Amino acid sequence: xxxxxxxxxxxxxxxxxxxxxxxxxxxxxxxxxxxxxxxxxxxxxxxxxxxxxxxxxxxxxxxxxxxxxxxxxxxxxxxxxxxxxxxxxxxxxxxxxxxxxxxxxxxxxxxxxxxxxxxxxxxxxxxxxxxxxxxxxxxxxxxxxxxxxxxxxxxxxxxxxxxxxxxxxxxxxxxxxxxxxxxxxxxxxxxxxx
Numbered sequence: 082x083x084x085x086x087x088x089x090x091x092x093x094x095x096x097x098x099x100x101x102x103x104x105x106x107x108x109x110x111x112x113x114x115x116x117x118x119x120x121x122x123x124x125x126x127x128x129x130x131x132x133x134x135x136x137x138x139x140x141x142x143x144x145x146x147x148x149x150x151x152x153x154x155x156x157x158x159x160x161x162x163x164x165x166x167x168x169x170x171x172x173x174x175x176x177x178x179x180x181x182x183x184x185x186x187x188x189x190x191x192x193x194x195x196x197x198x199x200x201x202x203x204x205x206x207x208x209x210x211x212x213x214x215x216x217x218x219x220x221x222x223x224x225x226x227x228x229x230x231x232x233x234x235x236x237x238x239x240x241x242x243x244x245x246x247x248x249x250x251x252x253x254x255x256x257x258x259x260x261x262x263x264x265x266x267x268x269x270x271x272x273x274x275x
Contacts, residue, residue, distance in 0.1 A: 082153060084103060114134065117132050121164075127252065136149060154177075155255075
């Protein structure tokens with residue numbers, strides 16, 4: 082994982098709000114155009130960010146693709162805290178967009194519209210496309226097939242894979258471990274075919 086954040090809190094109107102600041106960013110050099118996806122939780126769910134890029138591999142005039150996730154971050158709200166979207170945008174998303182040559186940005190929730198609009202305005206000079214998109218069942222099938230075929234490269238786990246299932250205090254168990262948290266979610270999801 083080539084991005085790391087440092088979480089912090091701020092008291093606004095006697096309510097604690099949680100945000101973060103990007104402290105490490107090491108994009109590939111040169112950095113290809115990337116896609117950023119966000120899943121913006123507010124109080125009980127994390128604010129999760131992934132950055133992906135597509136690489137074409139040609140073998141005898143046949144093209145295949147791999148997807149690489151060089152960075153993912155997660156701001157996990159502490160009990161009793163809400164997330165502070167403006168600070169997360171300013172100190173995490175904007176620097177990631179700049180550093181990782183983000184050209185596409187997607188979010189699936191209505192509460193992310195303002196973030197998408199701000200990004201589109203702030204990065205209009207590079208043609209950033211920011212849209213709301215709700216993931217469909219076929220998207221999960223495609224993602225699963227890419228992972229199973231070894232065509233999707235995810236960041237290294239921050240803990241032993243065998244420890245991912247031994248959750249003692251969810252979600253705090255995964256604080257500061259976005260790759261392990263994503264793996265936990267992947268291995269515990271139930272596929273009901275819808």
